[in-house]
Amino acid sequence: MRVKVCGMTEISQLRELEEMKVEFAGFIFYPKSPRYLLRWLDPEQLKREKFQINKVGVFVNATQQEVMKMVDACGLYIVQLHGDETPKLCESISNYVTVVKVIRVGDGTDIEWKIHPYMDSCDMFLFDTEGSNFGGTGKKFDWEKLKGLNIGKPFFLSGGIGPDDVSSLQGFASSPVAKDLFSIDINSRFEMSPGVKDMQKVKKFLSELNPGS
16 A cells, blocks of 8 residues: 655655655645644755655645645645635646645545535545544544445545554455555654654554555
8 A cells, every 4th residue: 555644844754755665745835734844844955855755735725826836846746635625726736736635524524425526626535534624633534434435536545544553454445445545644643743753653554554565
């Protein structure tokens, strides 16, 4: 299974992820987040480093101009839209860069109803836990809500995934809906402090998730 490590803030830790062959690194461009990238790094630093890892920019209700400015400034490969972005905005941005639309899932969420307007306007989905504010909650939603659905697009599975979830993830990966599972997304449950990952936890998780790789 592919893995995205989100909320990165340090160049040295990005180099470690590269050594571990992690496929995706996420950078948060939401000023209210404690992991807001521009509080930690200059965009030029990120662009200057010739990483093989795919750089994902996470935005919340930003304008197309704001998003594209950071895509160019940081050399982003994928854009993850975590707010109330319209299908039209997603489609406009997807003309320039791969777009992942975040779908927040709560107890009463009709997932098929929520993804329908975006089927033709984004490239992938990311399913995360619904909270009172935008951004991650560090909590899981009920993955059973996805089982039995045909998403029809590649998707990231996010929301409070931690070091002890390997067997649950492997079980989920055997369900029919997982034919579209593109990547696992991890963040706060692997941190020592906001934006600073416990790299030994990440390394152990990767080796258990994909044994023999």
